[in-house]
Amino acid sequence: MRGEPESGTAAGQGNVRVSVVVPVYNVEEYLEQCVTSALDQTHEHLDIVLIDDGSTDGSGALCDDLAHRDPRVRVVHQENRGLSAARNAGLSLADGDLVTFLDSDDWWDPTFVATLVEALSGHPEAGTAVSGFVRMPGEASSMPTRTLRLYSVDESLGLFAGQHHTLLTISCAKLFRREVIHDVRFPEGRLHEDEFTTYRFLARAPAVLVPKHLYLYRQRPGGIASQTLTPDRLLDAVEAAEQQERDFRAWGHPAAAAWAGDQALRKRLRLIRLLASAGRTTEARQQETALTAAVRTDGELPHSLAVRALRQMARMSPRAAAVGFDLATRSRALIARAGSPGTART
Incomplete structure (x- = not known):
């Protein structure tokens, strides 16, 4: 077990390129806050890939405007194919050493990327770094540890298959090495895409858990999390x-x-x-x-x-x-x- 990383970016870690995959669909009201939270990260070496998945509001135009403001932002417009297809499109374009997912109605604490980059840098055997999240409005996710800790594959899957299932299942609030994702893609046409996918990343390498709640998860009417169970x-x-x-x-x-x-x-x-x-x-x-x-x-x-x-x-x-x-x-x-x-x- 190792100590918790200090906030900020250690020398040399700022050169690590991080790709941020952001699927976008009809979130004009929230998109600027989301992307701004990425651009304002203390870790600045970012490749932000916005996938406009056939938005019918002003989200697509806002994506283009955000890309004009900052060269770290790239935009792809495609016909509406769903969240999995948008994430997969982003993965095919991502060229960072590390990859993370940010939903377009959520946002980050300014130290999200730097903290998880440092956690992975301090644990080269780890393939995934995991942050806690806070539902907005709502409660913070429970964490299995109070100090930064490396979990073996067996231990990570044990957390997945238990009371910390949601923390380990969501693809957001995590930073992945490219080789952990490799050929795994999100299943198109599915409504529980993370349930089919994230555990496969965890099965490929140990994970390091950072007991800080750095991902802000918006609860909103019409969002996926609020949809009626059918x-x-x-x-x-x-x-x-x-x-x-x-x-x-x-x-x-x-x-x-x-x-x-x-x-x-x-x-x-x-x-x-x-x-x-x-x-x-x-x-x-x-x-x-x-x-x-x-x-x-x-x-x-x-x-x-x-x-x-x-x-x-x-x-x-x-x-x-x-x-x-x-x-x-x-x-x-x-x-x-x-x-x-x-x-x-x-």
Whole structure:
């Protein structure tokens, strides 16, 4: 374990070129704050790639204006193809030694890049540096350490497959070495692109965690994080968890594979209920069949007793398991609300 880096940029580290991939779609109101936060970084050697993904407001013109103001900014305009395609386009153009992702309605603390560059420079074995983030408005992400710490691949995947899943899953609030990203690309047409992708970066090299909240994550109406949970979104989440389980099995990480399998099970049970409540009976039955097949390929993964019982129920009756899981979830939510501060009790 090594000490926390000082803010600023150490001698020689300022020469490290960092590519910043910024997908842009209809964020005229927030884009200037986002890009300005990148241009104002204490680490100045930046390659900022704005991918205008077919914006229909003034975002595209603002991208061009920002590029005219500072030669570190480049712009590509393309037809609307979605977040993954925009990130992939940025990756194909990025020429920095290190790469990071910044969503166009978010912004950075001025020391974000310098702090993560220094963390990677001090840990040459690490492929990823991870910062905490703050939801705006909202709370700061929890961190597994109070001091800068290097985590092995096994340890990083353990954090991913646990209470720090969101911190390790989002592709933003991280700085990657190019060789860690290499040939991995975000899946186009998916709604949970980070769930399919970021863990693959973490599996390639250790990660260094910086216990500072340097990424500001805007919560806004109409943003991706605020979108209603639909069957299509939930199906993507199921398939991402199943991909994780397969990969973790193949890579020899049984605990992470068990966690991913548990997530796939719970999400598919929710999906069955969501489809049934929407009157999409045929699709619900298809998911019941898929669930039955999934729980029969359990292997010897270290599931908890509660999950083993749920999987056994799903083998016997997927529909009953979905109903029971839904009722249990609702009951837990009611109990949590009843026990929260300020809640009236009768």
